Every structure is written in C-alpha cells, then in structure tokens.
Amino acid sequence: MKTKTKKNSFKIGSLWAGPSALMLLCLSLIPLAMLLLFSFMDGNITNGVFPGWTIENFQKMFSSNVFSKLMAKSLGIGALVTVICILISYPMAWGMAKAAKPHNRSMLMMLIILPFFTSQLLLIYAMMMILQSGGILMTLLGALGITTDGTSILYTPKAVILVLVYEYLPYMVLCLYTSLESIGDNLVQASRVLGAGTFRTFINVVFPMSIPGLLSGILLVMVPVTGSFAESALVGGPNGMMVGSLINSQYNTVLNMGYGASLSCVFLIILSIIMAVVRMLVNLAERRIGGETE
Amino acid sequence: MKKIILSMLILCTGLWLFTGCGKKETPSEAETPSTMEEASSEETETEVETESGEVPTLVVANWKGYGADEDFGAPRFEELYNCKVEFVYFNSVEELYTMLQTGGIGNIDVALPSTVYTQTFRESGMLEPIDTSKVPCYGDLIEAYLNLPEATGENGEVYALPWTWxxxxxxxxxxxxxxxxxxxxxxxxxxxxxxxxxxxxxxxxxxxxxxxxxxxxxxxxxxxxxxxxxxxxxxxxxxxxxxxxxxxxxxxxxxxxxxxxxxxxxxxxxxxxxxxxxxxxxxxxxTVGYVDMWCIIKDTDCYDLACKWLDFMCGEEFQYNFATVEGNAHNTVNNKVYEKLTDEQKAAVWALETxxxxxxxxxxxxxxxxxxxxxxxxxxxx
Known part of the structure; x- marks a missing residue:
C-alpha cells in the first residue's frame, strides 16, 4: 500500500514537471542541438536550400589567431570584472544584510535594482556622458589636478571594465545578499567569543556559508560579461573588440551562419569548462577553509 | 478529486503554454516588426480590408527616418493615389535580406537595398523586373546612375531605380x-x-x-x-x-x-x-560612394501601385523636397531637380564640388x- 502511494506521488510529481520540462526542451535543448548542427553547415541557408556539411568552420577558427586572441581577451575581461564585482559586493551585501536597519533594507534593495528599470543601452550611453572629455567625472578629475584638460578614459579598455562593473554589480550584490542574510548572527558572535578576529571570522564562517551565493554571482556576472559586445564596441575604442563582436559579425554582417554557430559552440564549451573549474575550486576552498576533509 | 483538479491544472498550463507560444502580436504602425511573421500578420489584415472594399496597401521596407516616412513622403503618396503605405523597418541590408528570406517575399512590395546588394537580391530571385513605361520619371533620372550592372538583368531588364547617392x-x-x-x-x-x-x-x-x-x-x-x-x-x-x-x-x-x-x-x-x-x-x-535603389519585390500583388511608388520616390516633387529638407537633405538623382537647386542647396549636401x-x-x-x-x-x- 505504501509502495503504491509512493508510485502515485512520483507520477504526480512527473506530471507537474511536464510544462517546465517542455519549456526546457523547446527553449534550451533544441536550440543547443540546432547550434551544434549548424556549426557543421557550410555557409548559410539560401532560398531554403541547405548548403551541405563541412568541418572547415572549425579548421578556419583554429588556424586563425583572431578567435584565440579575442577569446583570451574576453575571458580576461570577464574574470577581472567578476573579481572587482566580488570585492565591491561583499561589504555592500554585508552592510545591507547585517548592518542596515530592517526598514532601510527595502530602500537599499530598491536602489540596487533601480538600474534594471532602464535599458542596457541607455546605461551605457549614460556612462559615456560621464566618462567623455568634458563630462562630470573628467571635469572633476581635471579640477582636482589628477588629469589634464581634454583627456578622458572613454574609448579605452578601462572604460569597458568600468561600464561592465556598473552594469553587472547588482547581480553580484543580490546573490551575495541572499546568502549573507541567511547566516545567523549567533554564529558570527560565537566566532568572536571564541577569539577569532574580523578577518578570521570572515574567512572561516562567513565566506564558506556564502559560497552558494558567490557561485551564482560568478555565473551571472562572468558568463554574460565574457560574451558581451555592445559595451566594448561603444566605449572600447580601437581595441574594443571582444569575442561576442566576432560572433555577431558572422550573423549580422556576412550571414555566415555556419561559422557563427561554430564560434558560438566553442565559446560555449570553453565557458562551461571554466565555470566547472571555478565551481570545483570554490568548493575545494570551502572544504579547506571550513576545516572539512574529503 | 485531487487527481481531477491536478489534471485540470496541468491541462490548463499546457494549453496556456501552447497558446502563448503560438500567439503573434500585430505591431502598431509605429512599431518595427522584428520578424517577417509579424509583418505578414499585418499584411493578412490588410488583405482582408482590401477585399472588403478598403483602399489598397503598399508594404515598404526601408530604414527608419530615411526620407520615405517624412511628411512629404508616404502621407503625400497616400493622398495622391488613395492608398495606404505600411512600413517595415530594417537596421541593415543583411537584415532586409533575412527578412525577405524568412517570409518577406509576397508580403513586402518594395524595398531599398544599396547598389552592392541589388545584385545579390536579383541573383537570389527576389526582385521583379521594372516596367519603365509605368515609371514616367525614368527619363529624368541622371544617366550615370541608370543601367548599373548590379541592377540590370542578362537581357537588359531593369531591376532597380536609383533614389539617392x-x-x-x-x-x-x-x-x-x-x-x-x-x-x-x-x-x-x-x-x-x-x-x-x-x-x-x-x-x-x-x-x-x-x-x-x-x-x-x-x-x-x-x-x-x-x-x-x-x-x-x-x-x-x-x-x-x-x-x-x-x-x-x-x-x-x-x-x-x-x-x-x-x-x-x-x-x-x-x-x-x-x-x-x-x-x-x-x-x-x-572616395567611396554608394547609390540607394528602390526595387519591386517578387510576387507583389500590387505591381502597378509599386511602380507608382517608384515614380513618386524618384519624381520631381519628392526628390526636390528630399534634396532641400532642412537639416537632413540628400543628393538627388533627378536631372530636373538638380537643375533647380541653388548653389547654396547643393553645398548643403556637399554636391557643389563633385x-x-x-x-x-x-x-x-x-x-x-x-x-x-x-x-x-x-x-x-x-
């Protein structure tokens, strides 16, 4: 009788999962399979005629140094932006979760998510106005004697990093806030009572307990930053090209769907491997710091 | 009972999912349809209107804010020929090409690719030859921009008319x-x-x-x-x-x-x-130059109206307004208009010195x- 009930609840559970499984299939698995198939396509489908299969897309990608250069550059920018976001977000999220009074938290949260209410392109243009020569920031720095008149960091890699940090910081703050808020105050207090200082408490208590939020934050920041191209194209100047621009040019400029798909596939695989390694390293650090053994 | 409620819920969710996936929004006139399916849904509505005795509709593919949608463009054409003009906007000629490949042929009537893409469009069988006898202003166009090899078929058919350079x-x-x-x-x-x-x-x-x-x-x-x-x-x-x-x-x-x-x-x-x-x-x-050209898209169901559009766009009235509009003037391809322009107007479009x-x-x-x-x-x- 008990087995029958279990079987029934399993069936009901499967039914509930149906719509979401269908969505996953239609919006994620089928497009990924199509991407993989198209990466072996020789050019583009014209007038409904399939151009045939080839492995030349991959040969071209690995024989040219454009993809490897841009991939390395994009990963570097992605990693740097993620690290900066983590460094800024920890104190912000801790302050919101533990130091701010409960009635102020919702207002602080509102301020964090405020940039989401406007379009990404507008955020970039707003930053451009601030960073350009004669803009608020450069005028202020000029008045303080830090920069000379007419100079600006717009159209340099620094501007790309700054704009990307500005855009993706809220994701990291929100992920860390959720994790830090769930840490009980008595745990921190116990650590202090047992003689640990602020740094040791952070390393041995707070950090290990915030790992799930940190991992989500890394995923939400690093993946889109590495694949971004609008920011670097608009504020990056002559050296602003990233791997996303290369993929975009294959679809939007020469309609070479096959090569574009192969670039996307390899990009996706590299990023997945890197994220798996990051996850492994962070989990390893959690076990080591937390004093657990494998 | 629980099972019945659960089954109903799952059924409703499934139905909602499928109807949600299949639903196409009809964009308003000011909106840009992002896919040809959207554009075709507009066209279907228009066809129904036409059958019920309404005015005919010409679907025009163009860049947003590029002359044809000015007050002296489509609204004036509608007034002259008692018809309706609907725009489908694109952001690059590649996008127009994709649009036509994914259902645009038979829905879009006229489009504006640049010279370089006219040949691609022609060779892909997307264009109808233009009957120049139905375009009275053809003889007024500057000869240098006529009969460009990109716009001319193997037997001398004209596939595109110059509009601006x-x-x-x-x-x-x-x-x-x-x-x-x-x-x-x-x-x-x-x-x-x-x-x-x-x-x-x-x-x-x-x-x-x-x-x-x-x-x-x-x-x-x-x-x-x-x-x-x-x-x-x-x-x-x-x-x-x-x-x-x-x-x-x-x-x-x-x-x-x-x-x-x-x-x-x-x-x-x-x-x-x-x-x-x-x-x-x-x-x-x-220096690098370009000519933007109007073409009639294959399988249009209003060929004569499309010819009238080409005649209007390249004709004296529109071309003069287009070449002299304050702040956004463009070079003319019409001889009669060029002769009418003052040196100041030519200088405004950097055409005083060729x-x-x-x-x-x-x-x-x-x-x-x-x-x-x-x-x-x-x-x-x-």
Missing part, C-alpha cells in the same frame, strides 16, 4: 585641423594621433584603405589584402574610435575627442547644421565577403 569621405573640424586637407594621408601622420574616427564597416574600411594604397577597390579580384591590412593597422595607431552610427560620430566629435575621420556626407551636414564646424572634402586619391574619383561598393562573392571581413576582424583584434 552619397559618399563616405573625409570630414574634419577646421578649428582643430588648420592645414589644407586634400589627401587621406592626413589620417596617418602623428598630427592627429588618437583623434581619428573611422567607419566600422568592413567594406568601406577596406575600400578606403585600398584607395589610400593606390589600388582599385572596385576590383576585388585583384586586391592586395595583405597591403590593405598593413595600411589599416598603421591607421589603427591613430584611431580614437571606430564608429557605426551617426551618434557614434557626433558625440566624440562635439566633445573634441575626435577631430578628423571618414564620415557620411549626412553626418557632415548634421554637424554643420547644428553649428559645429565641419568641412567635408573629396581626397585626390578618390568628387573626381568615386569608387562604388563592389559586388563581393560570399568567399570575398568572408575574406574581407577576416582582414577587418584581424585589424580590430590585433
């Missing part, structure tokens, strides 16, 4: 660049290092560089791409930004971060009209397109 030439701020500028060499010296803007379009970039290195950019079969790449890499040392739109150019130019570069004639016009000093010249080595050498964008094979783009990407990634 322009150049991507050398523009500069005369307050910052005080020397006399006559050549592309000015971009390569140390005088304006970090103050140059260059068009982020692989065809224009390679053509401009080919002109600078003394090659014929209209002959892609014999282009030395290695020399072009080295030239573009040398230029990159001086570039502040690669621009892709009016805004990309206007912002750094007005803030003084850019003082010189290749620019559209329209950008120079806009800068001058906004009170920002700007000179636009045609370098002695030559360029000695204009190289039109060549027709590139898919392999050449990929090779050219590869060179441009290598320059930008370096």
């Amino acid at each position: 322009g150049t991507t030439s050398l523009g500069y701020n005369p307050e910052a660049v005080t020397e006399e500028v006559t050549t592309w060499d000015v971009l390569y010296g140390d005088a304006y290092k970090g103050k140059v803007a260059f068009f982020d379009d692989y065809v224009t970039a390679l053509m401009t560089s080919a002109i600078h290195t003394g090659q014929n950019p209209s002959d892609p079969d014999h282009l030395d791409l290695q020399a072009v790449k080295e030239d573009l890499l040398a230029l990159k040392e001086n570039v502040c930004t690669y621009w892709a739109s009016y805004d990309d150019y206007l912002n750094p130019y007005t803030s003084g971060e850019v003082v010189i570069g290749n620019m559209w004639a329209g950008t120079a016009t806009q800068l001058k009209n906004s009170g920002t000093p700007c000179n636009y010249i045609y370098p002695v080595e030559g 360029p000695s050498k204009v190289y039109m964008q060549p027709v590139l094979t898919p392999e050449q397109q990929n090779d050219w783009l590869e060179v441009w990407n290598e320059v930008k990634a370096n």
Whole structure:
C-alpha cells in the first residue's frame, strides 16, 4: 500500500514537471542541438536550400589567431570584472544584510535594482556622458589636478571594465545578499567569543556559508560579461573588440551562419569548462577553509 | 478529486503554454516588426480590408527616418493615389535580406537595398523586373546612375531605380585641423594621433584603405589584402574610435575627442547644421560612394501601385523636397531637380564640388565577403 502511494506521488510529481520540462526542451535543448548542427553547415541557408556539411568552420577558427586572441581577451575581461564585482559586493551585501536597519533594507534593495528599470543601452550611453572629455567625472578629475584638460578614459579598455562593473554589480550584490542574510548572527558572535578576529571570522564562517551565493554571482556576472559586445564596441575604442563582436559579425554582417554557430559552440564549451573549474575550486576552498576533509 | 483538479491544472498550463507560444502580436504602425511573421500578420489584415472594399496597401521596407516616412513622403503618396503605405523597418541590408528570406517575399512590395546588394537580391530571385513605361520619371533620372550592372538583368531588364547617392569621405573640424586637407594621408601622420574616427564597416574600411594604397577597390579580384591590412593597422595607431552610427560620430566629435575621420556626407551636414564646424572634402586619391535603389519585390500583388511608388520616390516633387529638407537633405538623382537647386542647396549636401574619383561598393562573392571581413576582424583584434 505504501509502495503504491509512493508510485502515485512520483507520477504526480512527473506530471507537474511536464510544462517546465517542455519549456526546457523547446527553449534550451533544441536550440543547443540546432547550434551544434549548424556549426557543421557550410555557409548559410539560401532560398531554403541547405548548403551541405563541412568541418572547415572549425579548421578556419583554429588556424586563425583572431578567435584565440579575442577569446583570451574576453575571458580576461570577464574574470577581472567578476573579481572587482566580488570585492565591491561583499561589504555592500554585508552592510545591507547585517548592518542596515530592517526598514532601510527595502530602500537599499530598491536602489540596487533601480538600474534594471532602464535599458542596457541607455546605461551605457549614460556612462559615456560621464566618462567623455568634458563630462562630470573628467571635469572633476581635471579640477582636482589628477588629469589634464581634454583627456578622458572613454574609448579605452578601462572604460569597458568600468561600464561592465556598473552594469553587472547588482547581480553580484543580490546573490551575495541572499546568502549573507541567511547566516545567523549567533554564529558570527560565537566566532568572536571564541577569539577569532574580523578577518578570521570572515574567512572561516562567513565566506564558506556564502559560497552558494558567490557561485551564482560568478555565473551571472562572468558568463554574460565574457560574451558581451555592445559595451566594448561603444566605449572600447580601437581595441574594443571582444569575442561576442566576432560572433555577431558572422550573423549580422556576412550571414555566415555556419561559422557563427561554430564560434558560438566553442565559446560555449570553453565557458562551461571554466565555470566547472571555478565551481570545483570554490568548493575545494570551502572544504579547506571550513576545516572539512574529503 | 485531487487527481481531477491536478489534471485540470496541468491541462490548463499546457494549453496556456501552447497558446502563448503560438500567439503573434500585430505591431502598431509605429512599431518595427522584428520578424517577417509579424509583418505578414499585418499584411493578412490588410488583405482582408482590401477585399472588403478598403483602399489598397503598399508594404515598404526601408530604414527608419530615411526620407520615405517624412511628411512629404508616404502621407503625400497616400493622398495622391488613395492608398495606404505600411512600413517595415530594417537596421541593415543583411537584415532586409533575412527578412525577405524568412517570409518577406509576397508580403513586402518594395524595398531599398544599396547598389552592392541589388545584385545579390536579383541573383537570389527576389526582385521583379521594372516596367519603365509605368515609371514616367525614368527619363529624368541622371544617366550615370541608370543601367548599373548590379541592377540590370542578362537581357537588359531593369531591376532597380536609383533614389539617392552619397559618399563616405573625409570630414574634419577646421578649428582643430588648420592645414589644407586634400589627401587621406592626413589620417596617418602623428598630427592627429588618437583623434581619428573611422567607419566600422568592413567594406568601406577596406575600400578606403585600398584607395589610400593606390589600388582599385572596385576590383576585388585583384586586391592586395595583405597591403590593405598593413595600411589599416598603421591607421589603427591613430584611431580614437571606430564608429557605426551617426551618434557614434557626433558625440566624440562635439566633445573634441575626435577631430578628423571618414564620415557620411549626412553626418557632415548634421554637424554643420547644428553649428559645429565641419568641412567635408573629396581626397585626390578618390572616395567611396554608394547609390540607394528602390526595387519591386517578387510576387507583389500590387505591381502597378509599386511602380507608382517608384515614380513618386524618384519624381520631381519628392526628390526636390528630399534634396532641400532642412537639416537632413540628400543628393538627388533627378536631372530636373538638380537643375533647380541653388548653389547654396547643393553645398548643403556637399554636391557643389563633385568628387573626381568615386569608387562604388563592389559586388563581393560570399568567399570575398568572408575574406574581407577576416582582414577587418584581424585589424580590430590585433
């Protein structure tokens, strides 16, 4: 009788999962399979005629140094932006979760998510106005004697990093806030009572307990930053090209769907491997710091 | 009972999912349909209206804000021919091509590709030949832009009519660049290092560089791409930004971060009209040119109305307004209109002095397109 009930609840559970499984299939698995198939396509489908299969897309990608250069550059920018976001977000999220009074938290949260209410392109243009020569920031720095008149960091890699940090910081703050808020105050207090200082408490208590939020934050920041191209194209100047621009040019400029798909596939695989390694390293650090053994 | 409720819920969720997936929104007139399916849903509605005795509808594919949707464009045409004009906007000719490939043929009636793409469209069987007897203004068009090989079929059929022409030439701020500028060499010296803007379009970039290195950019079969790449890499040392739109150019130019570069004639016009000093010249080595052309799309169900649209767009009334509209004037292809223009009006579109050498964008094979783009990407990634 008990087995029958279990079987029934399993069936009901499967039914509930149906719509979401269908969505996953239609919006994620089928497009990924199509991407993989198209990466072996020789050019583009014209007038409904399939151009045939080839492995030349991959040969071209690995024989040219454009993809490897841009991939390395994009990963570097992605990693740097993620690290900066983590460094800024920890104190912000801790302050919101533990130091701010409960009635102020919702207002602080509102301020964090405020940039989401406007379009990404507008955020970039707003930053451009601030960073350009004669803009608020450069005028202020000029008045303080830090920069000379007419100079600006717009159209340099620094501007790309700054704009990307500005855009993706809220994701990291929100992920860390959720994790830090769930840490009980008595745990921190116990650590202090047992003689640990602020740094040791952070390393041995707070950090290990915030790992799930940190991992989500890394995923939400690093993946889109590495694949971004609008920011670097608009504020990056002559050296602003990233791997996303290369993929975009294959679809939007020469309609070479096959090569574009192969670039996307390899990009996706590299990023997945890197994220798996990051996850492994962070989990390893959690076990080591937390004093657990494998 | 629980099972029944659960089954009902799952059924409803499933239905909601499928209806949600299948639902197509009909965009309003001001909105840009992002896919051809959306555009076709508009057209279906129109066909129903037509059958019920309403006025006929012409579906026009064009760039947003590019002449045809001005007050003296589509609204005037509607008034003259008692019809309705609906626009489908695109952001690049490649997007128009994709739009036509994914259901646009039979739904879009007329479109505006540039010369270089007219041949691609024609060879892909997307265009209807134009019966020039139904376009009375045909005889008034400037001969240099008629019978271009890209727009002409094997037996002399006309597949596209010129509408406006322009150049991507050398523009500069005369307050910052005080020397006399006559050549592309000015971009390569140390005088304006970090103050140059260059068009982020692989065809224009390679053509401009080919002109600078003394090659014929209209002959892609014999282009030395290695020399072009080295030239573009040398230029990159001086570039502040690669621009892709009016805004990309206007912002750094007005803030003084850019003082010189290749620019559209329209950008120079806009800068001058906004009170920002700007000179636009045609370098002695030559300059890159383009012609935008109207085509009738295959399987249109209102061929005669499409011919009337072409006649109106290239005719005297529209062309005069288009060439003289304050702040956004364009070059005319109509002889009668050109003769009517004052020197001041010609100067407003930089047509008072005509360029000695204009190289039109060549027709590139898919392999050449990929090779050219590869060179441009290598320059930008370096």
